[in-house]
């Protein structure tokens with residue numbers, strides 16, 4: 581099949597592209613290679629992909645309306661995996677406009693391309709951050725998510741609503757995936773796992789927010805890739821006879837579905853730091869700080885719905901995942 585993967589130089593995009601390219605699919609990957617974090621890391625991920633003859637890279641910004649229309653005219657995509665976005669909760673306080681360009685205008689341009697080509701299935705990235713300060717655990721896709729605590733989260737919730745409307749109007753099958761703290765080799769330098777590992781290995785202090793009183797549903801990259809590849813073939817159907825629309829649930833008239841994609845078990849931040857200490861053999865110097873604006877204290881995914889449709893449960897616990905990450909980090913940065 582021919583796939584469009586957006587954000588292909590990114591952490592998750594590159595890993596998904598590698599898996600699909602190794603299975604022989606034709607991959608057209610786009611990215612604007614922005615400098616939100618180390619561009620060399622993005623280029624190194626693309627170098628990995630360049631070894632596949634069935635991989636083509638297009639340097640393109642999602643917000644470039646004409647460029648995106650040309651891309652959809654030029655190729656005949658069977659599936660679209662839309663992972664490009666301006667990520668990061670904290671950065672959305674500093675540079676809000678880039679979130680509107682990449683996540684709102686960009687998402688609309690992807691939807692428009694999918695409409696013009698009547699794409700077989702669009703799978704796109706949402707985020708656990710849509711749950712905001714919800715206090716009912718674990719987080720379920722049936723929970724109300726109308727109270728985002730960052731602009732980033734608001735754009736992700738907007739993506740879900742925009743996608744639903746296109747699925748309803750034009751019968752385009754769309755599936756939103758709410759990712760929960762993805763980590764692993766080739767990971768993002770702006771995320772805790774990366775920053776902590778770097779500083780612990782260099783003997784520098786790490787910033788521990790909310791005095792360590794946080795927990796995250798850490799999800800290893802290989803589990804994410806396996807789930808994304810499987811969900812591609814679970815195509816939501818238009819259900820003509822359904823008389824009602826429950827917009828937050830998969831009981832939908834429109835061919836739109838939403839899933840949590842997480843490990844399904846939260847890990848306390850301090851346990852995570854202890855795992856890192858054990859694997860690196862170094863003591864972390866913790867700089868305890870208050871909670872950051874826009875951040876949430878706890879995440880925990882209810883993944884029953886996803887498991888029911890893809891039949892796959894995450895295999896990596898945090899100790900094994902941290903072990904693989906630290907190995908990669910040491911090799912890549914020669915530390």
Ligand SMILES: NC(=O)c1ccc[n+]([C@@H]2O[C@H](COP(=O)([O-])OP(=O)(O)OC[C@H]3O[C@@H](n4cnc5c(N)ncnc54)[C@H](O)[C@@H]3O)[C@@H](O)[C@H]2O)c1
Nearest residue numbers: 587589590591592612641642664665682705707759761762
């Ligand atoms: N990693 C996580 O823990 C996590 C959690 C929740 C949601 N997500 C979502 O998953 C998706 C992938 O995340 P990631 O961790 O791989 O992030 P990433 O930043 O590594 O990858 C995103 C890629 O998109 C590209 N990009 C950004 N804006 C663009 C634009 N306007 N045009 C073209 N390319 C653009 C970036 O250059 C980058 O390479 C994102 O949508 C993110 O919001 C990730």
